[in-house]
Amino acid sequence: MISYLSASYIYPVTGPVLKNGVIGIDPDGLIRTVLSAEEAKNQNIELVTFYEGLLVPGFVNTHCHLELSHLKGKVEQHTGLTDFVQTVMKLRGADDSAIELAMLRADVEMLENGIVAVGDISNQAISSGIKRGSPIYYHTFLEVMGFNPATAKASINRALEFKQKFEGFPLSIVPHAPYSVSAELFEELRLVAEELPGPVSIHNQETPDENAFFERKEGGFLKLYEFLGLDIGFYEPSGKTSLQTVLPMMSDRQKTLLVHNTMSSNADVVFAKALHPLLYWCLCPNANLYIENKLPDVDMLRATGVKITLGTDSLASNTGLSIFAEMLCLQDNFDIPVEELIQWATANGAEFLGISDRYGSFETGKRPGINLLDFEEVNGRIVLGREMRRLY
Numbered sequence: 001m002i003s004y005l006s007a008s009y010i011y012p013v014t015g016p017v018l019k020n021g022v023i024g025i026d027p028d029g030l031i032r033t034v035l036s037a038e039e040a041k042n043q044n045i046e047l048v049t050f051y052e053g054l055l056v057p058g059f060v061n062t063h064c065h066l067e068l069s070h071l072k073g074k075v076e077q078h079t080g081l082t083d084f085v086q087t088v089m090k091l092r093g094a095d096d097s098a099i100e101l102a103m104l105r106a107d108v109e110m111l112e113n114g115i116v117a118v119g120d121i122s123n124q125a126i127s128s129g130i131k132r133g134s135p136i137y138y139h140t141f142l143e144v145m146g147f148n149p150a151t152a153k154a155s156i157n158r159a160l161e162f163k164q165k166f167e168g169f170p171l172s173i174v175p176h177a178p179y180s181v182s183a184e185l186f187e188e189l190r191l192v193a194e195e196l197p198g199p200v201s202i203h204n205q206e207t208p209d210e211n212a213f214f215e216r217k218e219g220g221f222l223k224l225y226e227f228l229g230l231d232i233g234f235y236e237p238s239g240k241t242s243l244q245t246v247l248p249m250m251s252d253r254q255k256t257l258l259v260h261n262t263m264s265s266n267a268d269v270v271f272a273k274a275l276h277p278l279l280y281w282c283l284c285p286n287a288n289l290y291i292e293n294k295l296p297d298v299d300m301l302r303a304t305g306v307k308i309t310l311g312t313d314s315l316a317s318n319t320g321l322s323i324f325a326e327m328l329c330l331q332d333n334f335d336i337p338v339e340e341l342i343q344w345a346t347a348n349g350a351e352f353l354g355i356s357d358r359y360g361s362f363e364t365g366k367r368p369g370i371n372l373l374d375f376e377e378v379n380g381r382i383v384l385g386r387e388m389r390r391l392y
């Protein structure tokens, strides 16, 4: 039997906003029809449940690290990225059962927060069981790192071994960040990409130290390599920003997610757009505030017309895993129309992960999940309220 839901406003995302529109769904959430108020009236649709609020598709979290869930509340805020990385490395080791329990809680938290699909960074295979058992769609980004050129082959082989544990699940092998992957390892990743052509992701320009390291071989990363015991005498700075240095080493035939972009400049975006036709720019504002207490230049990114997605990052660098909380953070700090925030939180992420046939918009035949968001009208404009709940 089809149930009919209506709300103050329905955001199909791929079509116009429907004031008092109606969605017809099967008991399992499959969308059977999406109607304007007038169409619903003409078709004499009855027994409609009305919700005060905005109905939007389930959220897509394009950047998470389930594996770090046990570090919730353990890492001090505002220390900067290089100190953050060192602290995570010192603390991340724990009992497998403690890590698994924390991941399970994180998975449930995302589900309750209306997240239906996740791009999840993994450095090992411990999350594979949780992902198999979860109703959430997971794409695993098996992440490699190694700034020492001599370890490139070993890093790839380790990832290929972990990959077997995720058999049957969507997975890509991806670089961690510009400062942690050697040119040799980027080359190995290009070769892998030819056989595993899925979307890839890389942390990008999360801190001023990152550009300083590539432009001048200065800043906090020198201390980080000292901490790691790696002699980087071999390393010559390119004189360019980190993005402009490494993007040419990546395949331009794979959809590529640049994550954070806190220090990306207009020149970086112009360079990247000209070089790579399949880029997506992921914002994780609450994590940026947690680690660096800075936000990316979202107005500049919007003005350049790039495709933006949202991510929560991990519980090591965020107080919760909620795409809705990321939307509120952006709304509180920038002037962004609500329909754009909704598109970043849903359809853009689904497109990046290659799952638009099911997720990201309200269209007949999809099963995208349904969230109800509070709203206010301020000077004739709709803005998000502070609460949400998952309906399907």
Ligand SMILES: [Zn+2]
Residues within 6 Å of the ligand: 063, 064, 065, 121, 203, 259, 313, 314
């Ligand atoms: Zn991350």
